Amino acid sequence: MKPLNKVIINKDTSFNPIWIMRQAGRYLPEFREIRKENPNFINLCLNDNLSSEITLQPLKRFDFDAAIIFSDILMLPYGLGQKVEFEKNFGPRLGELNLNEIAKIDEIDFVEKIHPIYKAIKKVSSDTVLNNKNTIGFVGAPWTLLVYMINQQSPKKSLKKDFFKDEFLINRTLLIIEKFLKVHIKNQIDNGANVIQIFDSWAGLLEEKDLPNYVYSPTLNLVNYVKSLNVPVICFPREIKNYKEFCDVVKPDAVSIDYNINPKKLLKDVKIPIQGGLDPKILLTDIETLKQEASKYLDIFRDHPYIFNLGHGILPETNPEMVDNLVKIVKDFK
Secondary structure: OOHHHHHHOOOOOOOOOEOOOOOOOOOOHHHHHHHHHOOOHHHHHOOHHHHHHHHHHHHHHOOOOEEEOOOOOOHHHHHOOOOEEEEOOOEEEEOOOOHHHHHHOOHHHHHHHHHHHHHHHHHHHOOHHHOOOEEEEEEEOHHHHHHHHHHOEOOOOOOOOOOOOOHHHHHHHHHHHHHHHHHHHHHHHHOOOOEEEEEEOOHHHOOHHHHHHHHHHHHHHHHHHHHHOOOOEEEEEOOOOOHHHHHHHHOOOEEEEOOOOOHHHHHHHOOOOEEEOEOHHHHHOOHHHHHHHHHHHHHHOOOOOEEEOEOOOOOOOOOHHHHHHHHHHHHHOO
């Protein structure tokens, strides 16, 4: 049984597997070399030779327990025909959402447009570097994708003022997103992904009264779908106020937490396996601080099934040596 499955399914507390969000990325010099030659991010995600190579780079350097495919949650709107671009020092910029156009897309067109992602997963999952390690596939949660598709860029702190004005557009788009997320998940699993993570990056933007409609209900549908395929599912509802309620309603197999969460309080509230929590900025400090902060999480979750991870993606300015130190701290923890 692979390391994440031991913790998520068997509730094993004898060890803590480790992987980190955005582990294949800009902090690695070998990634920057590839990126220099390939400035178009979408094209890079759709080059299965390069995206599989990038996915494996951190595994060749560090003793991580899982690979997460080098891709992006916005490959879903891209697959539906919405324009998606990544601008330097700005982030994603999406074209106008045309509901009539995306409603015409069928599953075959969608899969054909992004099929190199699945080819890359197949290459990664069958690579010897991943013997006895997990291959993680992922998607954005319906709410987070809806935000990008209507807002057309990262909302940062708040949504467009008229975001909720067209209820028909919102509800119809959510249904389309949910339908194609299932297709996207199934294709990732069919090609070797053995854990799925659902990233709800903008869950924290909603008021509590709106969570059932936009976060709980659509995410629960996806979680149930992944479970029906006999693959564990981890949810990351970033900056959500009430993790306990989320876990009680959505029932993921494991929950990933951000760094603003009090881990001791969480331990009282949440009974399922937990992942993450360490502030990525700690990797910019020194080895003593890193050891102290990482050990805090390992100690608090000593008797609880726990996967070590960060509370958000690793920062580009991180020194790879600090990542190596972190892996050793986690593996040597007694």
